[in-house]
Amino acid sequence: MSVKTKQRTTFDVFTRIERGDDLIHIGTVEAETAELAKVYAAYTYDEEDWVEMCVVDRAQLDWVRKPKGLFAGKGA
């Protein structure tokens, strides 16, 4: 049996604990839509009373730089 689900997207979750704090990456959720991603994020990452929380579709992140892999090019 396979549990078929609609195509899900990975969203990165960012939060700020209090005004003036850094915005931090606290985790990820997977969801069919951004609206659902917001709900999942709010329920999953409820360890703080965040002043700010947002979700970003991972595909929308444009990387300027990434850590150079220790084995980059060599393959695992």
Next chain:
Amino acid sequence: MENAALLKEKVQEGFMVEGMEDMNEEYLKALKQTLTIVGDTELLSVPPLLTVYDQAPTLNNKITALAIMQDEIGHAHIAYRLLKDLGEDTEELLYNREPNRWKNPYAFDFELSNWIELGVFNALFDRAGYTLLGDAGEHTSYGPWRRALVKVDKEELFHLRNGEIIMKSAVKDPELKKKVQEAVDWMFIMGLEFFGVADNLKSRSQQIEYKLKGRTNDELRQKWLSTAVPFCESIGIKVPAHYDEATEKFVIDVPFPCKFDAENKKWLTDQPDTWENVIKRFKSRGPQNQQFVERIQQGAKELEKLRNEAV
């Protein structure tokens, strides 16, 4: 094995692994194994709690128990999300895996008998989780996991404190105190088993060499004992371990490991056992293994059925 030696040296010096390009195959495999055990343990902690949650003496107790279960599902979610980013098919892992292939501890394959046992579960088993994951949070070389553990650490502390509160208030009543003692009698040694095979029986540990964790099994067991024993003693509950001044270590007062009567949830402390047999017992699973895993998979399967009927 040039890559292995380089990576091991790097992580011992404090190098943080951030992505697959920082890993060799061995590291990736050990990391996936570790995260699977962690995810399964978090998720399968919920069904035992569910067996008694409707016996909560007050509405507040019930709300707290529900909050804890929600936390555990969140912790499981984090571990499985990390696995998915490492290329695992978590859908398959969650909904199509046979019950006996799950990696949760043997202790979670049992129904709880009463509300007091939920308290002892939190106080002893969540303490084991707190000890193991606290170590990973402090030492693990895998960056995404280390960051994710900040939340987990905070919440596990809350779980174990909840257990202590339940136990503390129960021991004030002689009848309930008896129940606390009975629960501790089977759950304490279960807690000791969470940390796995004794160090002297383990030739080498990739988990430590690759710094997925920092401390050895016996070191972690000592750490757990160092707070579990004083707590139990402070509320007049007897445990089969004590602190030895001379060696500055906690000593277990019964043969460990020893045989376990699963039907009556009783340790046969007159029958010492080997770790080899303990692993066999783990693999043959406890009584509720199948039922608990089915409980986890049930919703997804029912939804799938409904979807198919609707088409």
